[in-house]
Amino acid sequence: MALRADWLPALAAFEAAARHQNFAHAAEELHLTASAVSHHVRKLESRLGVSLFQRHARGVALTAQGRQLADAAGTALADVDGVLRSLRLARDDRDRVRITTLHSLTYTWLLPRLPEFTRAHPQIQLSLDTEIALARFDDGGPDLGIRHGAGHWPGLTAHPLMDDSLFPVASPRMPGIERVRTPAQIAELPLIADHARQGWHDWFRAADVHGCKLEERYTFSDTTDAMMAAAQGLGVALARAQIAVPYLRSGQLQRLPGPAMPARWGYYAIYPAHRRLRPAAKTFLDWLLAVDKGDPPPV
Structure with a gap:
């Protein structure tokens, strides 16, 4: 016997009543009256010719x-609900x-520019993950990444976003900072380092300062912590130009004497080479590549 569409309301009412063992509770769940649930169940019993x-x-x-039918109906309706839920999530995603x-x-750099993207594409929702560990681009993982490096990652397509440079910065409130006139004097101050591949030794060589004993008093795994x-x-940090802008603009930090050393690595937008970007991700990538890479807009 084929299941007809007009059986579905009766089966739904029966399944809820079977779970609750109570017509009134089933009616509350289904936004019906208890008499309506009872009517559906009696209609189902009449069609089947059995008491449920x-x-x-x-x-x-x-x-x-009734137990036999309840088990089957519960499983079937749960399966349908699961499919409907996944379809809604796929639509939302x-x-x-x-x-x-x-x-x-x-x-x-990114947050000050996101209002521009949102104004242009209000329908697109963004989820950002800033965990230190490199993400895996598997099913359910990220669509895109922004990474700092040489631009070559196995299995990934990499689009150059921007180059970078490094120079020393310090708080204008740091004691004695107003007396610093040369790069060599910076070597006498407490230095703040991060885990970047280029550091203070590279910068002092670029500044033609040699033979100094450098004191890296603080080392941080994250550049944001070093800047703060x-x-x-607490000391002098070696800032990346793209990261330093808001600190310099607000007056929290000031640039110290010495060269801006070109960075050996830049910033890249990356995604799996084997996977075509979904339209929303392609829209964000196109915006990312085209957005003004200069100073961020005022907040």
């Missing part, structure tokens, strides 16, 4: 046939872009 519930003064209880990126770049330590007057 034993009715008694304290309520109802499933018969053996159609306009969501998952991005894995660097905390320091997100905080100082410098802003607190």
Whole structure:
């Protein structure tokens, strides 16, 4: 016997009543009256020619046939609900872009520019992950990444975003900072380092300062923490130009004497080479490549 569409309301009412063992509770769940649920169940019993519930003064209880049908109906409706839920999520995810990126770049470079993207594409939702560990671009993972490096990652397509440079910065409130006139004098101050591949030794060579004993008093795994330590007057940090802009603009940090050393690595937008970007992710990538790479707009 083929299942006809007009059986579905009766099966849904029966399944809810079987779960609750109570018509009134089933009615509340389904936004029906208890009499409507009872009507659906009796209609189903009439069509099947069996009793599905034993009715008694304290309520109802499933018969053996009712238990058999309840198990099948519960499984079937749960399967349908799961499919409907996944379809809704797929619809909702159609306009969501998952991005894995660097905390320091997100905080100082990307966030000030995102209002521009949102104004142009209000329907697109963004999820940003700034975990230190490199993300895996597997199913359910990020659509895009922004990474700092040489631009070559196995299995990934890499689009250059921008180059970078490094120079020393310190808080204008740091004691004695006003007396610093040359790069050699910076070597006498407490230095703040991060885990970047280019560091203070590289910069002092570029500044033609040799033979100094360098004291890297503080070392941070994240560039944002190094910049904030410098802003607190703990020492001198070697800032990346793209990261330093808001700190310099706000007056939290000032640039010290010496060259801006070109960075050996730049910033890249990356994604799996084997996978075509979804339209929303392609829209974000196109914007990312075209956005003004200069100073961020005022907040």
